[in-house]
Amino acid sequence: MIDIVHDSYVNLSQEPDERCLQPNEFIDADHPAIQAYAAVAIEGASTDAEKAVKLYYAVRDPLIYAPYHCYLPREKYKASAILADQxxxxxPKSLVLVAMARAVGIPSVLGLADVKNHLATEKMTKMTGDSPYFHGYAVFWLDGKWVKASPAFNLSMCERFDVRPLEFNGRDDALLHEFDRQDRRHMEYLRDHGAFAEFPYDLSETVLWERFPLLMETLKNNQVGDMENEKFA
Structure with a gap:
């Protein structure tokens, strides 16, 4: 377990401050590609909640979940770069969602937690062992409260793993399901680290290398996997 100390920490028991709307290094909400994609995504929506729902689905499925895509140089963690990579x-998917939300005027932040994924592939399990994953999700300020949403698993990934796709209605938290369709344990939230106005990149890199040295060294050597087409553990 880790304790995150970062100057971009946001207290979710309070209303958002100006940081929750401002672009920054990684949440580059002012990037033309982010603004254009967000503008198209929210067409037909009138309320912030409706816009957040449309933004969620514009990230969840078009951007493929790629857990092996975590050995990245600093500039590749910018929301605009992630959007370009698809x-x-x-x-990273949550960073895109947060950036898009800020681009359309919705205060939003990045949430971080330790989770245990019980439904991993054989290859992924060999490289990560039992260490908890450093999980990210988006948090929106909607109708006077903070609402959490995790856009991680795209629909085809859910179908491959027989996991219920995570739906978001703009009112209730949408965090990853505890069980799959076969009632097997899926995602277990171990510890929530809170929310951040900026992505703590240096801390994230430290955590990834400390917890998953084999995975990171493998990716460093350009040996990339494709989780969606691998065998179950």
Whole structure:
């Protein structure tokens, strides 16, 4: 377990401050590609909640969940770069969602937690062992409260793993399901680290290398996997 100390920490028991709307290094909400994609995604929506729902689905399925896509140089963690790549694991996908929300005027932040994924592939399990995953999700300020949403698993990934796709209605938290369709344990939330106005990149890199040295060294050597087409553990 880790304790995150970062100057971009946001207290979710309070209303959002100006940081929750401002673009920054990784949440580059002012990037033309982010603004254009967000503008198209929210067409037909009138309320912030309706816009957040449309943004969620514009990230969940078009951007492929790619857990092996975590050995990235600093500039590749920018939301605009992730959008261009059209793939990412939970943290990068959430960064895109947060950036898009800010681009349309919805205060939003990045949430971080330790989770245990019980439904991993054989290859992924060999490289990650039992260490908890550093999970990211988006948090929106909607109708006077903070609402959490995890856009990690795209629909085809859910179908491959027989996991119920995670739906978001703009009112209730949408965090990853505890069980799959076969009632097998899926995602277990171990510890929530809170929310951040900026992505703590240096801390994330430290955590990834400490917890998954074999995975990171493998990816460093350009030996990339494709989880969606691998065998179950």
């Amino acid at each position: 793939k990412g694991y939970c943290v």
